[in-house]
Amino acid sequence: MPSLASFDVYPKTLKEFRQRTFAGALVSIVCAATISLLAGIEIADFLQVKTDDHLFVDTTRGQELRINMNITFPALPCSVFSLDTLDVSGNHADDLMRHISKTRLDAAGRALDPLPGSRGPAGLSSGGRRLLSGDSDNVPAAAAMRLSQPNTLLSKLLAELMPDVFEDKEAIAELRKHVGEGCRVTGFSWVKRVAGNFHFALTEEDQHTLLTVFHDRESLNVSHVIHELSFGDPYPGMVNPLDGMVKSLSTGSGYFQYYLKIVPTLYEDIRGNFVHTNQYSFTELFRTTREIDKLPAVYFHYEISPIMAKFSQRRRSFGSFLTGLCAIVGGVFTVAGMIDACIHRTMKLVAPGHLDK
DSSP states (O other): HHHHHTTOOOOOOGGGGGOOHHHHHHHHHHHHHHHHHHHHHHHHHHHOEEEEEEEEEEOOOOEEEEEHHHHHHHOOOOGGGEEEEEETTSOOOOTTTTEEEEEETTTTTBBOOOOSEEEETTTEEEOOOOOTTTOTTTOOOOOOOOOOOHHHHHHHHHHHHHHHOOHHHHHHHHHHTTTTTTTEEEEEEEEEEEEEEEEEEEEEGGGHHHHHHOOSGGSSSSOEEEEEEEEBBBTTTTTOOOOOOOOOOOSSSEEEEEEEEEEEEEEEETTSSSEEEEEEEEEEEEEEETTSSSSOOEEEEEEEEEEEEEEEEOOOOOOHHHHHHHHHHHHHHHHHHHHHHHHHHHHHHHHHTTTTT
16 A cells, blocks of 8 residues: 555654654644634534615516504593595595504503494594584584584584584583593505505594693693504514604694605525515604694605615525635645744753753
């Protein structure tokens, strides 16, 4: 085997010619500790899942947008406001309240029993405004007109001219029972994937009843807490900037407007599963009821971005990990050998007799 042994690039030295030193032992210990540390970092980096992000033009069409909400109105009874949507084409979402529920809350935020049979989009009890619902058997014919588009000023004027006709004592008495309550709105709804808005508003049809109980618009407190507001399914690490938002009004009331920019998002996990969802950013605007002649409300205006974001989870390849690990071991071992050789030669020059002991 002499010919094959000539290919050995790791020639061995005789044991008799090996010399072990204290300095070499220290270098060896430091070398082993350094290799262990760097190898641990390399293994941790290999096991870590990283996320790559890309932006590209969104070419998807014909999809719907899912709105998830969990919002509390601590100072408004469930019976005085409604949820509605409106897109740029003027269409309202069909069956909007199918997956959305309202929970009555007491002053401490505890859930109460639901109201008995409700009526209309605002959820008012059966003693609601008979005039504007067209119940002409209980009011004079001249006043029993149906308003296809409710007009606030006209409603005010008629209420002043004919207070006995417009004052629905049953509705007022029922509403007064719930003054001081709050309401939590939870669930989700599907809308068309175009720009639009969804809003929580007080119905103008029942304005006289509302103002009789609350006296003025400033008393209709639309303070709210947004526990959750998202669009689509969640994914790990997803951030919804409106989650946890608290808007509290100590005096007066107003008109809250949130402007949301929705970015379609595609998320791919480490196993190759995809989640089609959305992220968003927002700006906000608040105006008091003294600035605008409108009932208090909370509006969420949204636009769909033409750019889609893609997040992909990935892990380093095993080949890259193995290459890095070998580089660490070999590099540290080689550098440590060079340092040990330098120390050994230096000590021989400084104290030639010391190494012979």
